[in-house]
Amino acid sequence: MENLIDYMKTRRSALSMTLEAPGPDKAQLTGILEIASRVPDHGKLAPWRFVEWTLPARMAMHKDLLDLLARRPDIGDQPKKKQGTDKLLHAPCVVAVISTAGDHPKIPEWEQILSAGAVCMNMLVASNAYGFEAQWLTAWYVYEDEARPVLGLESGERVAGIIHIGSCSISKNERPRPDLDAIFSIRAD
Numbered sequence: 001m002e003n004l005i006d007y008m009k010t011r012r013s014a015l016s017m018t019l020e021a022p023g024p025d026k027a028q029l030t031g032i033l034e035i036a037s038r039v040p041d042h043g044k045l046a047p048w049r050f051v052e053w054t055l056p057a058r059m060a061m062h063k064d065l066l067d068l069l070a071r072r073p074d075i076g077d078q079p080k081k082k083q084g085t086d087k088l089l090h091a092p093c094v095v096a097v098i099s100t101a102g103d104h105p106k107i108p109e110w111e112q113i114l115s116a117g118a119v120c121m122n123m124l125v126a127s128n129a130y131g132f133e134a135q136w137l138t139a140w141y142v143y144e145d146e147a148r149p150v151l152g153l154e155s156g157e158r159v160a161g162i163i164h165i166g167s168c169s170i171s172k173n174e175r176p177r178p179d180l181d182a183i184f185s186i187r188a189d
């Protein structure tokens, strides 16, 4: 358990642009997804699904998204948006976590969405457990209605995260962390 505490206290994401082959093979990815699915899930709805975006699929999506950007000058800061789109092409393995949350007679949608966030976080930890580095990204296109068919989203679905997984030998610096005194309090009455 001490090792787990050390890991959790120092865990960091990698930058997707630094991720190289090898990525997880089929059995390793299955293991990562099994662990990712093992999250708190009020009502046992499994209100999320995974789609592995292979490189050929990502190349096709990349082209369609750049075409969309070119057609839509109203989408501001195009160089930055293009950069964000280029991130699709880098890591050896990319998996979209799609929230399928919706109306339910007992379980609020908010709780279903939170469960999808837990899935993404578990996927980062599971990737590390299998010896890989990973990053949880979104991008402009997950919030753009016109991009929904490109991403293969069904009605009501939302991308919770695009998880980039691969290998990376570059060491990661610590980043500033929240000041616990500022965000923790005790209520005694």
Ligand SMILES: Cc1cc2nc3c(=O)[nH]c(=O)nc-3n(C[C@H](O)[C@H](O)[C@H](O)COP(=O)(O)O)c2cc1C
Binding pocket: 011, 012, 013, 014, 135, 136, 137, 138, 139, 160, 161
């Ligand atoms: C929902 C969500 C979306 C994110 N999208 C991006 C993104 O589009 N671009 C980016 O640079 N970082 C994004 N991040 C942050 C990265 O995951 C970043 O690697 C992280 O904040 C560093 O965290 P860590 O090293 O503490 O794990 C996102 C994080 C979350 C939770």
